Amino acid sequence: MKPTTIIKTTIAVLFLQQTYSQETKKETAQPKYTIEKCVNHFELDKATKTKVGYQYWFADKDFTLENTLKMSIVEPGKSTHAPHKHIEEELFYILEGTAEFYLDGKTIAVGPNTSLYCPSNVEHGIKNAGNTDLKYLVIKKDLR
CATH class of the missing domain: 1.20.5 (Single alpha-helices involved in coiled-coils or other helix-helix interfaces)
Structure with a gap:
């Protein structure tokens, strides 16, 4: 040749x-979207146990094209992980309890009906600062 x-x-x-x-x-x-797959009602028996409580994925990256929605429940005085950063933006929405939010070297305590925004590549973290379970939603856009 x-x-x-x-x-x-x-x-x-x-x-x-x-x-x-x-x-x-x-x-x-x-994925094939149907009304049955697009409606997700919280069921504790389908939640994943973690070291500090549990989490429930309402929408994960395998189902949605790029967004995820998760509910985390964290026991008093604990956090899911240490402050960290990643490329994805993240948004927390506090449902119950008291959260200590860390963002770029500063912290603030907040309660229910508060949103917390974490920009891309900025160190952030959230922990339970109260004496009851902290329940919050995590919304993230998967940029991969």
Whole structure:
């Protein structure tokens, strides 16, 4: 085979592989949405136990295209993890209890019906600062 024929054949194969890969991703990335799958009522027996309480995924990245919605319940005096940062923006909404919110070196205590925004790549954390369970929602956009 001539070098130009090999190059043309290689380009054609790469193009077909990329096209097939994109079509496969499209097919697998789009779950079948039904009203039954799109309505999610909290059920404690379907929650995941953690070291500090439990969490319940209302919507995870395997179902939605890029957003997640999780409810976390944290025991008094505990946190799910140490302050950290990541590329995704994150939004907390306090449902019950008292949260100590850490953002970029500062902390504040807040109660129910308060939202807390964590910008991309900014160190943040949340812990239970009260003597009852802390219950909050976590909304995150998956940027991967």
